[in-house]
Amino acid sequence: MKSHSLILSAALLIQAALFPQPGMALSTPTPPDSFFKQPPGTDYYLANYSEYEGYLKRLAVESDRMKLVDIGKTAEGRTQWMAIVSSPENISNLERYRAISEKLARAKNLDPEEARNLADMGKAVVWIDAGLHATETVTSQGQIQVIYKMLTQTDQETIRILNDVIILFAHDNPDGMELVSDWYMRHSRKEDREFEHLPRLYQKYVGHDNNRDSFMVQMPETENINRVLFRDWYPQIVYNQHQTAPAGMVVFVPPFRDPFNFNYDPIVMAQLDEVASAMHSRLLSEGKAGSGKRGAAPYSTWHNGMVRSVSYFHNAIGLLTEITGGPTPTTIPLVPSTQLPRGDEIMPIGPQEWHLQDTLNYQYTLNMAVLDYASRNRERLLFNIYRMAANSIEKGSRDNWTVLPSNVDALAAAAPYVPEGNNEYQPRGRDPKLVDPALYQEIMQSPENRDPRAYVISPDQRDFPTAIAFLNALIKNGVDVEKAENAFNVGNKTYPSGSYVVRTAQAYRPHIMDMFEPQEHPHDEEYPGGPPKPPYDVTGYTLAYQMGVSFDRVFEGVEGVFSQMSDIIMPPAGKIEGQGAAGWIVSHDANNSFILTNRLLKAGIEPSWLTGEVNIDGETMQPGALWVPASDEARLIVVSSVTELGISATAVNTRPSGEIIALKPVRIGLVDRYGGVIPVGWTRWLLEEFEFSYELVFPQRLDQGGLSKDFDVLLFADRALPSAGAWGESSPETQPERGDIPREYRHMLGEITDEKTVPAIAEFVRGGGAVIALGSAGRFSQLLDTPLEPALVQTIDGIEIPLDSKEFFIPGSILRAQVDNSQPLAYGLPDEVDIFFNRSQTFELATGDGDVNSVSWFEGRDLLRSGWAIGEERLAGTIAIADVSVGDGKLFLLGPQVAQRAQSYGTFKFLFNALLYSGAE
Incomplete structure (x- = not known):
């Protein structure tokens, strides 16, 4: 009997080894070399996400130091995994430590003594990610090695780190890793492997701009990441890994160059410098040369849209490294200016061959430096995230x-x-004034x-569903939003039930201020009196302004009965007003009205725009109101849609009098290029979100001509048309060899040229088609010989080029523009609008063919609402948006970025109106 038990026990052990069950840890996790086709870190080899995912699942059942967590789905439907790594004891108590991290980060009803006790009991939480930019392949391959080492090493340092720290190893872009790795590995001959010629963007919609979505949270991957960072785990350190390094160096490591954003707590910047010093020091102590900081690269801490930078506005230390290398061996080039040791590059590196494993060795050192810092400063990190949150609450509770x-x-x-007493004092030299x-x-x-103590968003505004979208962006960033259950008073103003309040006395006050208040970017020169130093990204992005949200700043306490929103808000259900039987009238004010319009058109119902004002029961609707004639099918769509979309429809007994614009289904061709254009990707997402049907069209199809057979309108997003002259010069896209490209992608090859493509487009427009040109695609104003010419130009040696940056420089800011909302392109917009402007062109009248209607323009000299502007007075009197007749067709010029990264909801109507107007009668 005893021997039978021993035999049974042995059999069970063998079964457990061969078929491990979840939660049953084995002593020897599978090394990467034994799992993957080749060891990750091998030259000319990239593991893809499916293999990475399989390996994480294997490790999760083999190690008691790891728990694998599904944090959500990607844009293409893959599971986005996060590996939580710590000591076995910590892994068995994760919820306890997560709750401590949350309580300290939120600081609600928590005094310093309690916070110190919690900091003593808690564990530091560190986020280390990989693969955000999928062609930056070394981060994903290196993460495989780092996770394995943390699960298997038994040295004193690793054990100490595992005891003190909970590490969140996440992958930011599974879809991109699968695409890039598979593309690279498709060739059997290793020398042919490359990923410079990917056929499309490596995030389904936005490619590289997946690291510009953090405050807006449009992409599902961003929402998954933000949920972990600001609503679930609250890490004190967020390490976002990238490549490529500055020329002649191996890696850029913080600190960053100025300016830093004035909204966040200075403690976060001091701690950022501490961690950065630890990272540089560890590299140097291991003889790893070639790290640079500050002025070695353009990275700053101003913009809120990136994974590591959004962290600053949430009291967390955001780290960025940019490292060299890749699966294809390369060399460190010799750059003379990098060879002399200096403060920003302490230990230069000489030219040498460089292999993927060289990069992964550096990456491991940097990871360990961050984790070692977190371990040694565990209590201080935990207490300081509380201190910063408490500082925010205190600032929001008083005058500040x-x-x-x-x-x-x-x-x-x-x-x-x-x-006084120093009458001879005179400032001299560098003495301060x-x-x-x-x-x-x-x-x-x-x-x-004074800073506001709260912001109030009333339902009584032009586009309340868009205001709800704005509040949801805040909620996805962990901001507390409250809803009024009853009417309440602030000062002499009464707000109705259903209003929303965002108080600044909360942990994430820096983020709130950054979303409601203007960014005022300091004047930053290359040298005194020199040209402006370009920012790393845009300078003005106030989300409430971009989205056209009306709000009140409140400078005193807000009292009333409020409920806190625990999750995403749905717009209040819309309704049918009136009892008429002839049809329905819907205001043009809400962006969601375009969804209703598109649903009607897809069902074969053709609504109209009313060109004049409509008065119903004493209330006036602006021109552009939607008229939907009654039918059983129309009723089903209108009733269900207004309820879901939060808009109202008024049922009337008689068809409104006056002129109408009859809407028809529109065949939209969205112009793209092989490899993908990021603004085109954002436009794709936007069209799908508002239920516009479209077809991607590539240069080969444009060159064929006969475009009216397939399209009513061609939509050129910013950068879809190659730039030249006044629009700046763009380098020609390097086209891959046709035979090297799989057949399914060959129709995407080709270039848009002035010689062959433009005549085909001109024929399309003059024959009755429409072109919508956003941003730099405004060059069509010259290519189609319209009466408009670029206004912001200088002529040197007979050639038009953009104005010198010392005269005119607006690098991504929000300006105030005037609008003629009696024109179809501006239906539903107010008389003035905040418009995003990023090194754009505007227009002025010249000579040429066609009639021009100025739809939006700049007036006066004081135009800046948020950001940085030099020479804004040059915009006065110039046209921002124009409706131009060209032959029998239309050219709609939208100079500023009215669909900027799908953030500027307040100006989407210019684009949406242009699309529907293109097919209208």
């Missing part, structure tokens, strides 16, 4: 003033001040410039 560059400029413009201390309170702390 944010110091802005304009305040400092006002102080600097004041008369010099001579300190002194001003009267009394000016500090007058200029820096004037009562009218």
Whole structure:
């Protein structure tokens, strides 16, 4: 009997080894070399996401140091996995430590003594990701090695880290890893392997801009990441890994160059410098040369849209490294300017051959430096994230003033001040100029410039469903949003039930301020009196402005009965008003009205736009209201859609009088190129979100001509048309060899040329078709010989080029524009609108064929609403958006980026109107 038990036990052990069950840890996790086709880190080899996923699943049942978590689906439907790695004891108590991390990060009803006790009990939480930009392949391959080492190493440092730290190893872009790895490995001859000629973007819609979506949260991967970072685990360190390094170096490591954003807590910047120093020091101690910082690269901490930078606005340390290398061996080039040791490059590296494993060795060192810092500073990290949250709550609970560059400029413009008793004081050399201390309170702390204590968004606004979308972007970033259950008063104003309140007395106050208030970017010059130093990304992006949301700033406490929104908000159900039987009228004010319109058109129902104002029961609708004649099928669509979309329809007994614009189904050709154009990808997502049907069209099809057989309108997003002259010069796209491209992608090859493509498009337009040109595609104003010419130009040696940046420079900012909303392109818009402008062109009248209607223009000299602008007065009197007749067709010129990264909901109507107007009668 005893021997039978021993035999049975042995059999069970063998079965467990061969077929491990979830939760049953084995002592020897499978090494990568034994799982993958080749060892990750081998030259000319890339594991794909399916293999990576399989390996994580294997490790999850083989190691008690790891738990594998599904954090959501990707745009293409893959599972986005996160491997939680820590000591076995911590893994068995994850919820306890997650709750401590949340309580400290939120700091609600928590005093410093309690916070210190929690910090003593808690574990540091560190996020380390990979693969956000899929062609930056080394991060994904290196993560495989790092995870395995953390699961198997038994040295003192690793054990200490596992005891002190909970590591969240995540993959940011599974779809991209699958695409890039499979593309690279498709050739059997290793020398032929490359990923420079991918056929499409490596995130389904936005490619590289998946790292510009953090505050808007449109892509599913971003929502998954943000949920972990700001609503679930609250890591104190967010390490976002990238490549490529500056020329002549191996890796860029923080600190970053100025300016940093004035909204977040200074503690986060001090700790960022600490971690960065630990990373550089560890590289140097291991003899790993070639790291650079600050001025070695253009990266700054201003913009809120990136994975590591959004962290600063949530009191977390955001790290970015940019490292060299790849699966194909390369060399470190010799760059003379990098060879002399200096503060930003302490230990230069000489030219040498470089292999993938060389990069992964550096990556492992950097990972360990971050984890070692987190281990040694565990309690301080936990307490400081509480301290920053508590600081935010305290600032939002009292009068507070944010110091802005304009305040400092006002102080600097004041008369010099001579300190009492020092009548001979004169500033000299680099000595600072002194001003009267009394000016500090007058200029820096004037009562009218206080920070708000809350923002109130009332349902009584033009487009409430868009305001709900704005609030959802805040919620997805962990911001507390409250809904009023009853009417409430603030000062002399009464707000109705259903209003939303966002208080600034909460942990993520920096993010709230950044989304509601203007960004005021400091004037940043290459050298005193020199040209402006370009920002790393855009400078003005205030989301409430971009989305056209109306809100009130409140400078006192808000009292009432409120409920906190625990998850995504749905717009209040729309309704049918009135009892008429002839049809329905729907205001053009809400973006969601376009979804209703598209559903009707797809069902074969052809609604119309009413060109005049409509008065119903004393309420006036602006021109552009949607008229839907009654039918049983129309009723089903209208009733179900208005309920879902949060819009209202008014049933009337008689058809409205006056002129109409009859809408027809529109055949939209969205122009793209082989490899994908990022603004085209954003436009794709936007069209699908608002239920426009479209077809991608590539240069070969354009060159064939006969475009009217397939399309009513061709849509050129920014950068879809090669730039030249006044629009800047773009380098020709390098086309791969046709025979090297799989047959399914060959129709995408080709280039748009002035010689062959433009005549085919001109024939299409003059024959009655329409072209919508966004941003740099406004060059069609010249290519089609219209009466408009670019306004922001200079002529040198007979050649038009953009204005010198010292004269005119608006690198991604929000401006105020005027609108003629009696014109179809501007139906549903207010008289003035906040419009995103990024090194764009505007237009002025010249000579040429066709009639021009100015739809939106700039007026006056004070146009900047958020960001940075030099020479904005040059815009005065120029046209931003125009409706131009060309032969029997139309050219719609949308100079500014009205669909900027699918963020600027407040100006989507310019694009949507143009699309529907293209097929209208």
